[in-house]
Amino acid sequence: MAGNVREVNGYDLGFLHLDIDWSRDDWPAFAHDVVGFGETFGVPVGIIYTGNHSDPSDDRWLAITGERVNEYEAWAGGAPVHVLFQSWMDHPDQALPETEPWPFTNLLLTYFTDRSTLGFAADQLAGNIALGRPVTASSSEVGAGPERVVDGDAGTHWSAGAGPLQWVEIALDGPATIDSVRLTPAQFPAGDTTHTMLGSIDDSWVELHVSSGSTSDGVPITVAPSSPWQGVERVKVETTASPSWVAWYEIELFSGP
DSSP, X not given: OHHHHHHHHSSOOSOEEEEOOTTOTTHHHHHHHHHHHHHHHTOOEEEEEOOOTTOOSHHHHHHHHHHHHIIIIIISOOOOSEEEEOOOSSOOOOOOOTTSSSSHHHHHHHHHHOGXXXXXXXXXXXXXXXXXXXXXESOOOTTOOGGGGGSSOTTOOEEOSSOSSEXXXXXEEEEEEEXXXXXXXXXXXXXXXXXXXXXXXXXXXXXXXXXXXXXXXXXXXXXOOSSOEXXXXXXXXXXXXXSSOOEEEEEEEEOOO
16 A cells, blocks of 8 residues: 555655554554554554443543553554544543543543553452453354453454354353343344343353343343342353344443442
């Protein structure tokens, strides 16, 4: 591409900024490759860091953005020449003051003063007992494995790569109490679905809840039982009806208020 610009215009690009598809498993490697390619032509390459359209709050959007900075720059060793923080989404709602935790400018201040504190704070992760737990599924599309439903990032998703009947199962850290559940579907098109939630209690599967009705992409399904489910060792979400391939952005299981 850079070579073609030179051939047509007689000069190289002044810069190139990557608008990343965060759902790609290989996005850090892809960014590395493009940065290296730019270097061969003397073209500085930068990254546009963002959160997700479906993030429910300012703090979640900012935390997800920080996690992506960490994934590329701290863990993958990336070094973009330019860095852009940009949002065309509903979050964050506040720009100033930068000294408060959740305005947009605080993200910039933190990036340049203490990058190690970017990402999820401990209190943001507390309560979701599904986070990072072992997970299996009936089937998975290449590049969309089931571990994505428990990674805390609504910009990634598991997909069965097929329609119902499909399931995803999460192993909890010992018998647990579940006070509420939030399921965020990755669903095209919208339409009527049926999802059955099962819990393994004392090594026997028990039906905990059936969700039936019209659902759509990125709109969470929330479940709050009248009394908490107790002694749950594993949770399976089984989809028996859907107009689309079965897929989830996140499955969150909350213990405590």
